[in-house]
Amino acid sequence: LPSKGRWSKLAGRIGDQYMMTVPITIxxxxxxxxRNIIAQRGLGLPRG
Structure with a gap:
């Protein structure tokens, strides 16, 4: 079904949200x- 089709669940929003999960986690x-690089190199904080 097309993501914006009449018969797709929630007008395709479920599929759209699923497709955005990978870029969001990356x-x-x-x-x-x-943040870790700034903490270690810029502020001299210990690694961890």
Whole structure:
């Protein structure tokens, strides 16, 4: 079924949300890595 089709559940929003889960988790992981780098190199905090 097309994601915006008449017969798709919640007008395709479930499929759209599912497709966004991977980019969101990649983005969240990238942000955490950047915070760790700033903490270690910029602020001199211990690794961990």
């Amino acid at each position: 983005y969240a992981g990238s942000s955490e890595i950047q």
